[in-house]
Amino acid sequence: MKLGFSPQEEAFRAECADWLQAQMTGEFRDIRGITTLTAKAERRKEWEQHLGEHGWSCIGWPKAWGGRDATLAEQVIFAEEYARAGVPGRVNHIGIELAGPTILAFGTEEQKRRFLPGIAAGSTIFCQGFSEPGAGSDLASVRTKGRLEGGEWVVNGQKIWTSLAHISDWIFVVTRTEDGSKGPKGLTFLMMPLDQPGIEVRGITQINGDAEFNETFFTDARCPADSMIGGVGDGWKIAMGLLAFERGVSTLGQQMAFRNELDEIIAAARANGAAGDPLIRQRIARAEIGLRLMRYGALRMLSNTDHSKIDGAALTYKIQWATWRRSLGELAMDVLGQAGEIAEGEAYEWGTLPNLFLYSRADTIYGGTNQIQRNLIAERGLALPREPRGDL
Amino acid sequence: MEFAFTDEQMMIADTAFAFFRENATSDRTRKAMAAEGIDRELWSAFCTELGLSGVGLPEEHGGSGLGMVEFAIIAEAAGARVAPLPMLGLATAARAIAAGGSEAQKAEWLPKLISGEAIASCERVAQLAEQGGRLTGTITPVPHGALADVFVFFSPGKAWLVRADAPGVTVAAHVTMDQTRPFATVTLEDVLAEPLADPQAAIAALHAGGWICLAAEALGGAQEALDRTVAYARERVQFGRPIGSFQAYKHRLADMLVEIEQARSAVYWAACAVDEQSDEAALALHAAKSFCADTFFMVAGNMIQLHGGIGFTWEHDAHLFFKRARSIQTMLGNGSFHREQVATMVLGEAA
Structure with missing residues (x-):
């Protein structure tokens, strides 16, 4: 049992970090740090194409289709460095993470030739x-x-x-x-x-x-x-297969974004004196601990090579991060106080922390609500009787 | 990414879990609870037949090397049965002696502690008068203190080894809520104490060992409490269906697993961080101790609730888990203490 990555993997990390930093301080510095999925959509489509041109668009795909045959660890590292560099979320993440892998797994040769090059090049969203x-x-x-x-x-x-x-x-x-x-x-x-x-x-x-x-x-x-x-x-089979592709590759990258959010809360608490409040200190400590445990839970899940058994860490991951982030949003508002309830400009637009507070209410809903997650955990993880299905 | 057990670690886990499952039975535990709070036969079998008591202790003194990951596996297995054993003393006092004791102290005590011939206990002292190498004061509560042959007492920057049979030592056992690890009060009256040569190293080692031991015990106890509650949920029928088919019940069990999975990450992160001497070790230890204690308490409380009336009886084992969980929460620093240490690391000192 080991905590970190191998020296080769760390070398790959440095390569990713260097390239991403160079882009975010150079040609694409105008999109750095955007946290919503919609802002500057046109520039972000250009960014997708830029990733494609330099071979960083879909590193986990086979080389023949524009990928790099990257290992799971390398994909995780790229996702982590991507977020660390402040690069905004992929507007084509559905294409790269879901549509592409689905076509690779279930599509015909003709369909692969028709769709994959465009997805890899960032021109088909x-x-x-x-x-x-x-x-x-x-x-x-x-x-x-x-x-x-x-x-x-x-x-x-x-x-x-x-x-x-x-x-x-x-x-x-x-x-x-x-x-x-x-x-x-x-x-x-x-x-x-x-x-x-x-x-x-x-x-x-x-x-x-x-x-x-x-x-x-x-x-x-x-x-x-x-x-x-x-x-x-075959639609159900394909749809379910597609949901299984996501085997945690993006988890550590997502956590890096969470790290940035927690760091912003810590900075705000230091700046406005909330850091002296013993209850806020306890909650920040809980948030810090929760984030670290998320990392090691993800590493356990990614290190697990025995897919024959139910993986408790994988099964509980969604509700864990979603609930953690919703609490983080509430903590952010308690740290900011009423200043967090006043927009900076004329528009109904929010900075990172107030937006986190609002947006995180969706985290416990999309991709399977917390209630559905609990059903899945209980039925798949704990082998409890299935929920009876009503038929109208 | 290799944050998973090696084959050797899997083997240790299989061996330890099988051993405690077979031997640390409820009957034996209850017999120990009604007496002095220890199953001496079980401890002796663990130390000699199973031979896992030297894990994490130096080979030149009878230990088997290996590290805190392996030790955590064993403590998790013992915790799963709420076994009445002086495991914590091995995690704290023995490690303090190994890390900070003189060669003579190590040579005298480690082989005996590893073979189970001697039992150790360890506690922080609040107030102690020290004069010419002699100690006077009261130390309480000392876990398994009434059974210990040797104590390691410590305060910031200082650590001593005290023999239970030294003149001036009196020990009073207490009726303790968790009867599987009863407390005692130790009174020292002008007792000749042997200072540990390197108190800083000793204190760091006993803290790491103790926190990992308690966190791992809590993890094992929580998982077992969940497993038993799930088994009950499948067999108990009310309103014409297994109660485990009701969402109100299922969701509570699911929440228990969510916490336990995080507790598992916490224990093995902390153990690995200590073994690798990672910069994260201190944070990981505080995280593991506080998170696992809270998890165990939450799960054990739910175990009683979800069993209904039978869970409130003395006859059922639920209260063994519940009381052990409560005791772990406060032992070696409560949750607020550990979280404040984490807060200080990320926010700086409180104003």
């Missing part, structure tokens, strides 16, 4: 169409319909929470293609271009005033028949 107004936590109850007509899929329905759909080029959607089917059966996974008359994207303004999410409406929207990943009726 993907978003995800899973949730619907009636299918949130209960993803299997999607109702958006797909039917084959004259060599094309024709899609009707509505998706929601389609993050960044308004700046994306493609969307992958889970559609119900078998009439009368229920639950996970009869679903098909389709790739659709967003720029077409049958698709309308409307922004949803969130509690922090930002609009990263959308509603996406499909009215006789079309895509070629061969835009289907897997076969007709």
Whole structure:
């Protein structure tokens, strides 16, 4: 059992750090430190292309498709250095982390040739169409319909929470293609271009005033028949496989962003005297401890090579970080006091800490709410009886 | 990334867990609780037959080398059974002697402590008069103090070795809430004490050892308390279904696992950091002690609640876990103390 990374991995870390720092102090210094997903979208698309040109776009992918065949440790290190350098989040993270790996695993050679080069080059931005107004936590109850007509899929329905759909080029959607089917059966996974008359994207303004999410409406929207990943009726299998790709690669990078947030709180507490309050000190200590434990939990999860057993660290990770960050937002406001409730300018726009306070309320909802996480932990991790399914 | 047990560590874990599961039974523990609070036969078997008592102690004095990760594995296994054993004395006093004692002190005490022939205890002293190498004062509460053959007492910058049979030493056992690790008050009246040669090293070693021991015991106890509660949730039927199928029940069990997984990271992070002499070691130790103690208490409290009435009975083992958890929370510095140390590291001294 060891804490750190190998000397070779540390050398790779230095290489990543050098390159990223150079970009963030040079050509792309104007986007450094942006913490929302929507600000300066056009510049961030250029950044995606810049990453592609220099081979840093999708290092975990095979070399043949624009990646570097990077090991899990190297991917983790890159994610960590990416966040440490203050580089804003990837506007194409869905393409790189979900769409690409799904096509690599389940797509045909033709589909790989059609989609992967664009995703790797940062010129094809993907978003995800899973949730619907009636299918949130209960993803299997999607109702958006797909039917084959004259060599094309024709899609009707509505998706929601389609993050960044308004700046994306493609969307992958889970559609119900078998009439009368229920639950996970009869679903098909389709790739659709967003720029077409049958698709309308409307922004949803969130509690922090930002609009990263959308509603996406499909009215006789079309895509070629061969835009289907897997076969007709394989949609659930593909969607679930896709959710498994995320094996913790981005966790340490995400934690580096959390580190920056906690450091900002510590700096604010020192500056305004809150650091002298014994209760605030206890809470900052708890936050610090929680963040460190998150790191070592992620390292345990990433070091685990035995995937035959349920990994408790992996299973509990989502609720752990989401709950930790929500508390961090509350701590931030208690440190700032009323100053945190007053915007700096004329617009309803928030600095890092007040925005953290508001945004973190979403953390315990998206990607599986805390309640769903507890069900998963209890049913998969502790083998308790499954929740009975109501049938309406 | 190798933050996982090696094959050798897995083997130690399998051996230690099997040993305590088989031998540290509820019946034996209860017999010890009703008597002096120790299962001497079990301790002797652990020290001699199993041969894991020398883990983390120097080989030239009968130890088996290895490090705090291996020691934590053993303490976790013992903690899972709330075994009434002087494990903490081995983690604190023996390590203090190994790190800060003279060659003669090491040669005299370490082999005996490792073989189980002698039992050690350790406690911080608040007030002690020292005159010409002789100590006078009262030290309380001393864990397993009534059974110890040798004590290591310490205060900032100072540490002494005191023999229980030295003239002027009186020991009074207390009825203690956690009967698996009863306290005693030790009174010294002009007692000849042997100072440890390097008190700083001794104190650092006993703190690291003690905090890791308690954190690992807490982790083992918490995991076992969860496992037993889950087993009960699957078999107990009310309203026509296993109570473990109700979300109110399930979610509480899930929250217990969320804490335990973090506690597991904390114990092995701290143990590894000490073994690797990492800069993070101090922070990790404070994190592990405070987090694991809180986790164990939360889980043990839930164990009683989720068992309903039977969990409140003397007959059920839930109270063994609950009382051990309570005792660990305060021992060797409470949660607020450890978190304040962390706060000082990240924020600087309180104004």
